[in-house]
Amino acid sequence: MSSRKPFVGLAVAETFSVSGTRLAQIAVPWLVLTTTGSVAWTGIVGFAEMLPYVAAKALGGPVVDRVGAKRVAVTADSCSVPIVALVPVLHWLGWLHLAVLVPIAVLMGLVRGPSDGAKQALVPAVANAAGLPLERVTGISGAIERLGGTVGAAAAGAVVAFVGAPQALLINAFTFAVAATCIGLLVPQSDPSADGRDARSSYLVDLRAGWQFLRGDSVLVGITIMVSLTNLLDQAWSALLLPVWAHDTGRGAGVVGLVLAALSGPSILGSLTAAALGERLPRLPVYLAGFLVVGLPRFALFAFDLPVWVMTVVLTVGGFLSGFCNPVLGAVIFERIPAPLVGRVSALSTSLCWSLIPFGGLLGGVLVSAVGLRAAVLTTGVAYFAVSLMPLWRRSFREFGRQSQHARPVPRVKVSRARRMRRPAPAAPRPAARR
Numbered sequence: 070m071s072s073r074k075p076f077v078g079l080a081v082a083e084t085f086s087v088s089g090t091r092l093a094q095i096a097v098p099w100l101v102l103t104t105t106g107s108v109a110w111t112g113i114v115g116f117a118e119m120l121p122y123v124a125a126k127a128l129g130g131p132v133v134d135r136v137g138a139k140r141v142a143v144t145a146d147s148c149s150v151p152i153v154a155l156v157p158v159l160h161w162l163g164w165l166h167l168a169v170l171v172p173i174a175v176l177m178g179l180v181r182g183p184s185d186g187a188k189q190a191l192v193p194a195v196a197n198a199a200g201l202p203l204e205r206v207t208g209i210s211g212a213i214e215r216l217g218g219t220v221g222a223a224a225a226g227a228v229v230a231f232v233g234a235p236q237a238l239l240i241n242a243f244t245f246a247v248a249a250t251c252i253g254l255l256v257p258q259s260d261p262s263a264d265g266r267d268a269r270s271s272y273l274v275d276l277r278a279g280w281q282f283l284r285g286d287s288v289l290v291g292i293t294i295m296v297s298l299t300n301l302l303d304q305a306w307s308a309l310l311l312p313v314w315a316h317d318t319g320r321g322a323g324v325v326g327l328v329l330a331a332l333s334g335p336s337i338l339g340s341l342t343a344a345a346l347g348e349r350l351p352r353l354p355v356y357l358a359g360f361l362v363v364g365l366p367r368f369a370l371f372a373f374d375l376p377v378w379v380m381t382v383v384l385t386v387g388g389f390l391s392g393f394c395n396p397v398l399g400a401v402i403f404e405r406i407p408a409p410l411v412g413r414v415s416a417l418s419t420s421l422c423w424s425l426i427p428f429g430g431l432l433g434g435v436l437v438s439a440v441g442l443r444a445a446v447l448t449t450g451v452a453y454f455a456v457s458l459m460p461l462w463r464r465s466f467r468e469f470g471r472q473s474q475h476a477r478p479v480p481r482v483k484v485s486r487a488r489r490m491r492r493p494a495p496a497a498p499r500p501a502a503r504r
Contacts, residue, residue: 075195076206078255080213082248083188086146087214089244090181092237093153095226095325097174098312098430100156100234101167108313108437110167112430115308118174119427123420125182130190130416131275132183138190138412139258145184146249152176154242160235184248186416191256193403193411198257207399208344211392212337226326279413286405287465289418292398295463296422298456299360302449304429305436306368310446313437314371331381332367332388339392352397352469353460359394360457363387368450372443401469 097118101111133141155173159165196206228237270278283289307329315325339359343350367387370380406414436445460466 075191075198075256076201078251079188079191079195080210081255082142082146082251083210084213085244085247085251086184086188089153089241089248091329092228092241092244093177094307095312095329096229096234096237096241098308099229099325101170102312102316103234105167108309108434111312112309112432112434114167114171114174115304115430116427117171118178119304119423119429120178121175122178122182123423123427125179126186126423127182127417127420128276129183129186130279130413131272133187133190133412133416134275134409135272137258138187138194139252139256141183141187142191143249143253145180145187146245146252148180149177149184149245150242150249152180153238153245156238157235165235182420186412186419188252189415189419190412191252192399193408195256196403203400203403205344207403208340208342208396210399211395212340212344214340214395226323226330229326230321230323275413279410279417282406282410283414283417283421288468289402289405289414291459291463291465292402293418293421295360295456295459296398297425299364299453300422301425301429301432302453302456304426305433305449306371306429306446308430309433309437310371310442310449313433313442314374314446317442318374328380328384331384332363332391335385335388336392339389340396341392343393343396350393350397352401353466355393356397356469357457357460359390359392361454363391364453364457365450368446368453372446372450397469 098111098115101114102108105111129141152173156165156170159169192206192210193203196203228240283293311328312325315321315328343355364387366383369375370383402415402418403411433445433449436448439445440448460469
């Protein structure tokens with residue numbers, strides 16, 4: 070019998086988690102930029118958080134599969150509360166300096182990575198419990214993510230403008246507490262052995278099995294390469310180019326939140342549309358259109374500082390079409406991963422997609438310092454356009470088609486004979502979720 074309670078719990082947790090993350094994405098760079106006046110240090114602090122985030126997310130996959138996604142998500146979000154709250158506390162005491170803020174940023178990334186990976190790994194089980202196709206669940210999840218981003222962006226700009234960046238991070242700590250509570254109370258703990266996972270295998274064997282599956286799937290490889298490059302350029306824009314543009318034009322932190330909200334708001338409608346029409350949408354054309362429209366036109370807006378009404382129209386159209394991308398990607402990815410490897414492969418894939426994000430702020434800082442803000446924004450936009458054309462020449466993207474791709478068997482990893490004799494025969498993996 071299907072139940073919607075786990076989906077509601079995950080949905081609410083994701084809403085608060087994404088809102089808090091968006092809040093931190095504005096508050097932390099603005100804190101560094103306004104207190105130091107250094108574009109370079111702004112990029113360095115962002116790098117200090119994102120690099121551990123990516124590493125912890127990738128390496129945490131076997132732990133998620135072994136102990137359960139729920140336990141990892143609740144534990145990580147609970148640890149994030151005091152870590153994030155430490156920033157305003159130290160600010161009030163007068164002890165907040167870059168030498169302290171950088172290690173805190175590292176801790177924030179180390180804890181948030183496994184948390185996000187665990188929440189992602191909960192999606193197939195929650196979809197199965199709710200009796201819904203993956204396109205429907207990923208579409209609704211995408212809408213929730215965009216809604217959280219919109220609320221978080223608008224709140225962040227207002228809070229940072231009126232009370233300051235350190236105080237804004239208190240709200241971020243609160244969102245982590247709510248997320249941990251929702252998952253802890255509403256999402257059931259899965260039994261790792263029920264999916265055919267071998268509890269006796271070593272951590273390295275588990276990690277290697279996930280890596281072998283990922284690199285052997287050409288569709289997942291193509292997705293990973295393209296999304297990692299666009300994420301790099303998106304991070305350069307949101308973490309540095311956009312705040313610098315707001316700072317240099319004298320428009321303040323509030324306009325940063327409004328811009329991000331203007332982009333995320335229409336994407337909610339796009340994600341909901343994808344959820345409603347997911348089983349009838351042509352995946353590859355929709356995916357390609359979303360990246361093309363949200364890419365170069367968006368960057369051109371800020372390179373030439375166009376009128377507000379032009380910005381509004383372009384951001385609305387781009388945001389709406391971008392809302393279709395994540396539901397398509399989520400359905401394709403989860404259809405191809407066998408149940409015993411969901412935590413490992415999804416964490417590895419996502420972390421590789423995020424692997425270049427730590428360098429986004431650094432890239433933006435280098436470009437601004439070398440060629441100025443306008444040329445930096447244009448260069449980033451042209452690069453985004455070039456990457457968006459990747460589905461037209463890479464053959465693996467043709468497998469985005471409407472036919473469901475069933476997850477392949479778990480790859481065998483060579484281990485010593487003694488260890489092989491101690492381990493029971495692995496259970497057959499379950500087929501991918503039906504649409």
